[in-house]
Every structure is written in C-alpha cells, then in structure tokens.
Amino acid sequence: MKYINLALRCLFFAVIIKPIVKIVIGLRYQNTPILPKDGPAILIANHNSHLDTMVLISLLPLNILHKVQPVAAADYFLKNKFLAWFALNIIGILPIERQGKDKSVNPIEQCAKALDSGKILIFFPEGSRGEPEKMTDLKYGVVKLAERCPKVPLYPIYMHGLGKTLPKGDALFVPFFCDVVFSEPLSYEAQGDGFYETVKARFVGMQESVKLPKWD
Amino acid sequence: MLFDFDSMRTVTQVFVFxxxxxxxxxxxxxxxxxxxxxxxxxxLKQRINSWWIMIGIFGLALLMGPLVTVMLFAMLSFIALKEYFSMTPTRLVDRKVLFWAYLTIPLQYYWIATGWYGMFIIFIPVYAFLFIPFRMVLAGETKNYLRAVGNIHWGLMLTVFTLSHLAYLVMLPSEGEYQSLTMSGDGAALLLYLVMLTQLNDVAQYVWGKILGTTPIAPTISPNKTREGLIGGVITTGVLAMILAGLLTPMIWWQGLLVGLGIGIAGFIGDVSLSAIKRDIGIKDSGQLIPGHGGILDRLDSLTFTAPLFFHVMRYFYF
Structure with missing residues (x-):
C-alpha cells in the first residue's frame, strides 16, 4: 500500500500539479534557484494560499518527492477521512497539533524527528495563510525548530502572486504569474542568537525585490 | 494533413531563408x-537561442495548418493577458471579472476557427466592453472603479483583440475557395509576411539606432529610441516588404513598399506605447518568459499595433 500511495503521489504531481503550476499559473524565477539537493533541509516561505505548498513541491525534482513533507495543522487537514488520506499520502503532510491543543506531543519534536530521518520539510513561519498578499509577523516556531536542529539548512523562499490566484476563503482560481525569489540557506549554527532577525530581514529583502503590484 | 509542403511552397522557402x-x-x-x-x-546569445525556439514553434504551427496556428495564438493571448494582469494593479473584488476576462480568449478564438468574421470583429469591442462594467457594478465597489474597468478593457483589447487578428489572417481564404482548418491557404503566407517584417523591423530599428543613433525621439518614454534608428528601420522594413510582397502576398512591389513603411511606423508606436505602460508601473520588462527578450508582451508589443492595421488593409483591398 505504501508503494501504491507513493506512485499515486508521484503521478499526481507529475501529471496534474506540475503542469498547472508551470503552464496555467507560470513560474518566474527572480534569481537563480537555490534549493536543497537532498534532506535534511527546511524550506521556509511566506503563506498566502493553498497553492504555496503545491508550488514549493513543484520546485523540487520528482526523485526526492518521497522525502518532502509540508508541515501542516492536524485539526485542519485531518478533519475527515478522505481529506486525511489525501493530505497524508498524496500531499504527504507532517500533521502537527497546534500549540495549546494537546500538550502531550511537542510539534517541534515531531519536526525534528522527521529531519533526523532525512526529510525535507516545508514550513510556513507565519503560521496560517492570513490576508491575501500580505506578510504577517513570523512566529517563534521557526526559531525553536532551528535551535533544536542547529545544523539543518533553512532555505528562505518568497512567492508573490499566489494570494491573487487563489486567496484564502475563495474557491475560484484566477491565474496570475507566480514570482519566486530564492535566498542563500541559513542555519542556527551559523546565525546564532540573531537568527530570528536574520530570517525576518531576508524576507523583507526578498519582498522588496519584487516590484509587482499586490491587490489594489 | 500534417506538413503540406506543396501548398505551402513559398512559406517553406521563406522559412529556409x-x-x-x-x-x-x-x-x-x-x-x-x-x-x-x-x-x-x-x-546576445540568449536572444539568438530564443529566436531559434520562437521561429521553430511558429514555423511548425504554420506548417501544421490553420487550426494549430489558431490554438498557438490563443495560448499566446492567454500568456500575454496573464502577464498584463500580473503587472498592472487589479482589485481583489474584481477576481470574478478577471476570470470572465480570461474566458473571452477561448470564445474569441472559437469565432476565428469557425470563420465567423462578424462576431470576431465585435465580440471584444462591443460585448466584452459592455459585459465587464456590468459584472463589476454587481460587486458594488466604487473605489478605483474607473481605473479598474479601464485597465481590464485595455488588457483585453491589447492582448486578445489585436493579437487575434494574427490568427484570423491565417483563416483568410485562397481566391475563390473556402478556407479549411487543415490546409493552409494564402493566409499562412500573409501571417508569415506580417510577423517576419514586424520582428525584423524591431531588430533593424535597434541595429540602426546602435550604429547611427544620436537624436532621442521619445526621451521620457524610451531613452534608447532614436530618430535615426526609426528612419533606418522603417526604410529597411519597407525595402524588405517590397522584395517579399510578390512572393507572399497579392500585392505588387510599390504596394508592398507602402505597407512595409506602415508596418515600420506602426511597430514603433506599439513598442513605445507598451514602454509607456511599463514606465508608468515602474518595471523594465513585462516578464522573463523569453531569455534575453523579457516577457511575451515585450516581444509582441509591436504586433499589437501592426496586426489589426495590416489585417484590415489586406481585407479591404484583396479579400
């Protein structure tokens, strides 16, 4: 069953998601892509749309797809049986309990365990998707995770346009180009105490390099 | 029928050149x-490599017949409109309107593929023109209304209406025949003539400007454009148009010369008017789809002006 699900996952991304992301939406790299070749690694990105995860997974080659795990809220994605099967096996999420819900499992430990086994995590430091095309303050989860796994490289990625294509709370898909900005990887070991500020500054810098309009 | 070299002899020959x-x-x-x-x-190398790909795709589509050519231009309109909406300000409340705007593309190209000229020529300027503001007032947001409605209309005219004239060219019949969707007639040669001359005109204006250019012609919009570049380019295009007229069009030499000079001037205006939009928004290129050239609108800007003009001259005098 494990292999059937993995085959379905590859097929889903190769036949449906990648063509949608690359042809219907269209990616525009603002600089040369900087992406992990293998795990463990963490992609950190801004979060405006469900499409964010799809684009980030599409950026990576299919041969490391089995290592990619988007970190996602268990209460949202495991709501019903079908959605849970789809989220766990096809999207391949790592379900975590949001803070305060269940004290017995520590979400940071869940992520660290996945990284120890060589996974590539997709992590949205802002938490939930928020207002379309606006970045909210980064939460401290990213710092805690980096502190727990100080050697693992974090790749900051900024995406512009997906909050226009499919914003939160809207099911109508209206294509806009997605502009992607890449940035050199960071690690807690290299950045130390100024880690939070460095990550924040990187995102501000990447955001300012995109000169295209947000929603009017 | 795939690859009908026989009825496309001149087109194939020009492609070889x-x-x-x-x-x-x-x-x-x-x-x-x-x-x-x-x-x-x-x-320079990126530009030349991109030319290989662009000419390759265009040539294959022409040889594969009008239906494939029409589909190619529908795809180009889609990418161009997406590029346009991605670089201009749009309102969150207008998401549904933008969706309708995209839907005009399959419809407009469907009219073309069925040869319905009357609908093709009024669909965007009349029906879409009236429907877009109707759909926008339903949303009830008046802030920036005029800018938003003007923006969407401009985008549709520029990327759907004008570019679709290129596709309709290929549907023009050979004399006394009906145009079929699988066999290319005279229209394919006309399309090649227009696209080739418009693109060569861009290159010629650039090259003449580099060699002789001293007097800026539109310094506030496009500082690199010069009077010498424009004149050199227009004359080059006129001469080429004169030489190729007998081969690809029903025109005789002096008519070809006049049309070529017109293509040179209209191409320049198309180029400069897109530059004005980009300068207004504060960006250099409309995108980076084509390495070395920028976005698709950067490549098609001159055609947005030459296509409808050339189409109507041809239709009025010859078809």
Missing part, C-alpha cells in the same frame, strides 16, 4: 565571443 539567416547570426555570435573574450555576449 530565415533559418539560414539565423544560422549566420548564431555563427557571428560565436565568432564575436571567441574574438572578444573580455566582453560579455550572454544576452
């Missing part, structure tokens, strides 16, 4: 970078 010219440009690019190691020729 184009490919030979491009091979020459490639060799010159290589020679330049070998002879002159300090200078960076990356952009």
């Amino acid at each position: 184009l490919l030979a010219g491009l091979s020459l440009a490639t060799v010159i690019g290589w020679a330049l970078s070998l002879a002159n190691k300090e200078k960076d020729y990356t952009e």
Whole structure:
C-alpha cells in the first residue's frame, strides 16, 4: 500500500500539479534557484494560499518527492477521512497539533524527528495563510525548530502572486504569474542568537525585490 | 494533413531563408565571443537561442495548418493577458471579472476557427466592453472603479483583440475557395509576411539606432529610441516588404513598399506605447518568459499595433 500511495503521489504531481503550476499559473524565477539537493533541509516561505505548498513541491525534482513533507495543522487537514488520506499520502503532510491543543506531543519534536530521518520539510513561519498578499509577523516556531536542529539548512523562499490566484476563503482560481525569489540557506549554527532577525530581514529583502503590484 | 509542403511552397522557402539567416547570426555570435573574450555576449546569445525556439514553434504551427496556428495564438493571448494582469494593479473584488476576462480568449478564438468574421470583429469591442462594467457594478465597489474597468478593457483589447487578428489572417481564404482548418491557404503566407517584417523591423530599428543613433525621439518614454534608428528601420522594413510582397502576398512591389513603411511606423508606436505602460508601473520588462527578450508582451508589443492595421488593409483591398 505504501508503494501504491507513493506512485499515486508521484503521478499526481507529475501529471496534474506540475503542469498547472508551470503552464496555467507560470513560474518566474527572480534569481537563480537555490534549493536543497537532498534532506535534511527546511524550506521556509511566506503563506498566502493553498497553492504555496503545491508550488514549493513543484520546485523540487520528482526523485526526492518521497522525502518532502509540508508541515501542516492536524485539526485542519485531518478533519475527515478522505481529506486525511489525501493530505497524508498524496500531499504527504507532517500533521502537527497546534500549540495549546494537546500538550502531550511537542510539534517541534515531531519536526525534528522527521529531519533526523532525512526529510525535507516545508514550513510556513507565519503560521496560517492570513490576508491575501500580505506578510504577517513570523512566529517563534521557526526559531525553536532551528535551535533544536542547529545544523539543518533553512532555505528562505518568497512567492508573490499566489494570494491573487487563489486567496484564502475563495474557491475560484484566477491565474496570475507566480514570482519566486530564492535566498542563500541559513542555519542556527551559523546565525546564532540573531537568527530570528536574520530570517525576518531576508524576507523583507526578498519582498522588496519584487516590484509587482499586490491587490489594489 | 500534417506538413503540406506543396501548398505551402513559398512559406517553406521563406522559412529556409530565415533559418539560414539565423544560422549566420548564431555563427557571428560565436565568432564575436571567441574574438572578444573580455566582453560579455550572454544576452546576445540568449536572444539568438530564443529566436531559434520562437521561429521553430511558429514555423511548425504554420506548417501544421490553420487550426494549430489558431490554438498557438490563443495560448499566446492567454500568456500575454496573464502577464498584463500580473503587472498592472487589479482589485481583489474584481477576481470574478478577471476570470470572465480570461474566458473571452477561448470564445474569441472559437469565432476565428469557425470563420465567423462578424462576431470576431465585435465580440471584444462591443460585448466584452459592455459585459465587464456590468459584472463589476454587481460587486458594488466604487473605489478605483474607473481605473479598474479601464485597465481590464485595455488588457483585453491589447492582448486578445489585436493579437487575434494574427490568427484570423491565417483563416483568410485562397481566391475563390473556402478556407479549411487543415490546409493552409494564402493566409499562412500573409501571417508569415506580417510577423517576419514586424520582428525584423524591431531588430533593424535597434541595429540602426546602435550604429547611427544620436537624436532621442521619445526621451521620457524610451531613452534608447532614436530618430535615426526609426528612419533606418522603417526604410529597411519597407525595402524588405517590397522584395517579399510578390512572393507572399497579392500585392505588387510599390504596394508592398507602402505597407512595409506602415508596418515600420506602426511597430514603433506599439513598442513605445507598451514602454509607456511599463514606465508608468515602474518595471523594465513585462516578464522573463523569453531569455534575453523579457516577457511575451515585450516581444509582441509591436504586433499589437501592426496586426489589426495590416489585417484590415489586406481585407479591404484583396479579400
């Protein structure tokens, strides 16, 4: 069953998601892509749309797809049986309990365990998707995770346009180009105490390099 | 029928010349970078490589018949409109309107594929023109209403209406025949004539500007455009148009010359008017889909002006 699900996952991304992301939406790299070749690694990105995860997974080659795990809220994605099967096996999420819900499992430990086994995590430091095309303050989860796994490289990625294509709370898909900005990887070991500020500054810098309009 | 070389003899011949010219440009690019190691020729090489791909796709579509050509231009309209909406300000409340705007593309190209000229010519300027504001008032947001409705209309006219004239050219019948969707007639030659001359005009204006250019012609919009570049380009295009007229069009030499001069001037205006939009928004290129050229609108800007003008001259006098 494990292999059937993995085959379905590859097929889903190769036949449906990648063509949608690359042809219907269209990616525009603002600089040369900087992406992990293998795990463990963490992609950190801004979060405006469900499409964010799809684009980030599409950026990576299919041969490391089995290592990619988007970190996602268990209460949202495991709501019903079908959605849970789809989220766990096809999207391949790592379900975590949001803070305060269940004290017995520590979400940071869940992520660290996945990284120890060589996974590539997709992590949205802002938490939930928020207002379309606006970045909210980064939460401290990213710092805690980096502190727990100080050697693992974090790749900051900024995406512009997906909050226009499919914003939160809207099911109508209206294509806009997605502009992607890449940035050199960071690690807690290299950045130390100024880690939070460095990550924040990187995102501000990447955001300012995109000169295209947000929603009017 | 795939690859009908016989009815497309002249088109194929002209393509062979184009490919030979491009091979020459490639060799010159290589020679330049070998002879002159300090200078960076990356952009020139990227441009030439992109020309190979663009001419390849265009040539294959033409040879595969009108239906494939119409589908190619529908795809180009889609990418161009997406590029336009991605670079201009749009309102969150208008998401549904933008969706309708995209839906005009399959409809407009459907009218073309069925040869319904009357609908093709009024669909965007009349029906879409009236429907878009109707759909926008339903949303009830008046802030920036005029800017938003003007923006969407401009985008539709520029990327759907004008570019679709290129596709309708290929549907023009050979004399006394109905145009079929699988066999190319005279329209394919006309389309090749227009696209080739418009693109060569861009290159010629650029080259003449580089060699002789001193007097800026539109300094506030496009500082690199010069009067010398424009005049040199227009004359070059006129002469080429005169030579090719007998081969690809029903025109005789002096008519070809006049049309060529017109293509040169209209192409320049199209180029400059897109530059004005980009300058207004504060960006240099409309995108980066085509390495070395920028976005698709950067490549098609001149055609947005030459296509409808050339189409109507041809239709009025010859079809």
